[in-house]
Amino acid sequence: xxxxxxxSYKSKLPKIKNVFTYPYFCISKIIAIISxxxxxxxxxxxxxxxxxxxxxxxxxxxxxxxAYVSHTFRVFLxxxxxxxxxxxxxxxxxxxxxxxxxxxxxxxxSLLDFVYIMSLVPNSTCIVRGGLTHTPLRWVxxxxxxxxxxxxxxxxxxxxxxxxxxxxxxxxxxxxxxxxVGRNNYKKGAARIALYCNCDVLPLFIGxxxxxxxxxxxxxxxxxxxxxxxxxxxxxxxxxxxxxxxxSEPIAAKHLTEEMEKVxxxxxxxxxxxxxxxxxxxx
Numbered sequence: 001x002x003x004x005x006x007x008s009y010k011s012k013l014p015k016i017k018n019v020f021t022y023p024y025f026c027i028s029k030i031i032a033i034i035s036x037x038x039x040x041x042x043x044x045x046x047x048x049x050x051x052x053x054x055x056x057x058x059x060x061x062x063x064x065x066x067a068y069v070s071h072t073f074r075v076f077l078x079x080x081x082x083x084x085x086x087x088x089x090x091x092x093x094x095x096x097x098x099x100x101x102x103x104x105x106x107x108x109x110s111l112l113d114f115v116y117i118m119s120l121v122p123n124s125t126c127i128v129r130g131g132l133t134h135t136p137l138r139w140v141x142x143x144x145x146x147x148x149x150x151x152x153x154x155x156x157x158x159x160x161x162x163x164x165x166x167x168x169x170x171x172x173x174x175x176x177x178x179x180x181v182g183r184n185n186y187k188k189g190a191a192r193i194a195l196y197c198n199c200d201v202l203p204l205f206i207g208x209x210x211x212x213x214x215x216x217x218x219x220x221x222x223x224x225x226x227x228x229x230x231x232x233x234x235x236x237x238x239x240x241x242x243x244x245x246x247x248s249e250p251i252a253a254k255h256l257t258e259e260m261e262k263v264x265x266x267x268x269x270x271x272x273x274x275x276x277x278x279x280x281x282x283x
Contacts, residue, residue, distance in 0.1 A: 009180045013212065014279065017226040025223040028085040029213060033220075036076060036115075043072065062125075063167075065144045070122035073115050086229040088116065089208065095235060096120035099202060100166040102238070103159075103194040106204040107264050108172040109281050110211035116231050117170055117204065124168035127155065127189075129176070148175070152189070156196045163197045173260055177216040180282055191256035194241055195249060201239040201260060205267040208232035210279035226278045236267055 016022045048065060055061040080086040090096070099121050106113060114126050130149030146155055146169075159169050171193065174184035194201050208230035213222040223229075239259055244252040268283035 014225050022223065022225070025085060025228070026213070026221055028080075028083050029223055030220065032076075032080055032085060039072060039076065043069070062144060062162075063123075066118075066125060066167075067122050069144055070118050070124075073119040077112075077116065077119055084228050086112065086231065089230060089232040090120065091235070093120060097122065099123070099168055101163050101199055102168045102202040103163075103190060103197065103199050104168050104170045104202045104204060105173050105190050105260055105264070106170070107178060107206055107268065107283055108174050108176070109178045109206060109283065110214035110229075111177070112211075112214060112229075112231070113172070113177075113206055114170060116206075116233065120233070121168055121170070123166065124170055125162055126170040127172075148189075152192075155189075156193060159193050160197045163199050168202075169193060169197075169199075173257065178282055179216060183283075186257050186261040188253045188257045190260065191253040192249070194256065195244065195252055198241070200241055201256070203236040203239065203260060203263050203267070205234040205236055205264055205271065206231060206281070207234065207268070207271045207275065207283075208281050209277045210281055212279075215282065224279060230277060232271075232275075232281075234267060234271070236263055239263065 047068060051064050051068070052061055055064060077086065077088065081088065097120075100123065104117065104121065104124065106117060114128065118124060118126060125145055127146045127148055130147040146158055148155075150158075163169060171190040173186040173190045175187045175189070176184065178184060190201070193199075209227050210224050211229055212218055212224050213220075214229070239256070241256065244256050247255065265283075272280060272283075
């Protein structure tokens with residue numbers, strides 16, 4: 001988004017509904033971000049070394065570490081729910097816990113997307129932005145997740161090892177958060193991983209209220225002007241990779257990427273027709 005587009009977008013935001021509660025939500029969000037970073041440091045310094053003492057194989061450590069991080073995310077998001085800073089709406093939480101060996105894709109409107117998905121799907125890893133290794137999260141990222149700056153052939157091999165053991169891999173095909181104006185093109189990485197791992201793709205759609213303050217280029221001191229953040233997560237039908245077998249890898253990846261984008265865009269358009277909140281999430 002250009003500076004001009006950003007200014008234009010902000011001019012269309014609704015006015016702040018309650019000038020007394022708005023600072024509370026802004027402060028709550030900033031405290032949550034700080035506590036999230038501190039929690040990552042504590043995990044790396046105290047929890048992960050303890051787990052490492054009692055696990056002899058790297059694969060066992062990864063499984064336990066990811067499960068522990070998922071539990072920590074649930075606690076973190078539960079606190080946000082208590083404070084009414086961020087709310088979750090999901091139809092069947094148990095269905096998410098029973099996902100195995102899938103490439104999970106989703107739209108990416110905000111900073112908390114992967115946190116919510118990881119909390120719902122404990123048996124999963126995520127391909128995350130390499131820049132996160134330069135933040136307080138770096139110790140957690142290096143131990144339990146895969147960065148997008150890793151050589152892609154190594155990413156494929158690692159994902160194959162994980163999915164063969166029933167682990168899920170979360171990928172945001174846009175490669176970055178969705179812009180306020182326009183749309184990102186879907187990259188082929190998720191499709192290439194699915195084809196290499198011989199795994200079906202499970203699309204998720206993240207709807208709900210506008211995530212202003214957690215989107216790309218949004219100022220830190222900002223929040224939805226009229227209502228709390230709502231994450232309304234929908235599980236969409238699985239995309240089978242069988243229909244793409246027999247095609248050359250580049251063609252199969254191209255068609256699968258197009259199918260993933262079509263499914264999630266269609267879900268967004270349909271969701272917008274029925275959403276009854278005051279503000280609509282940017283897709």
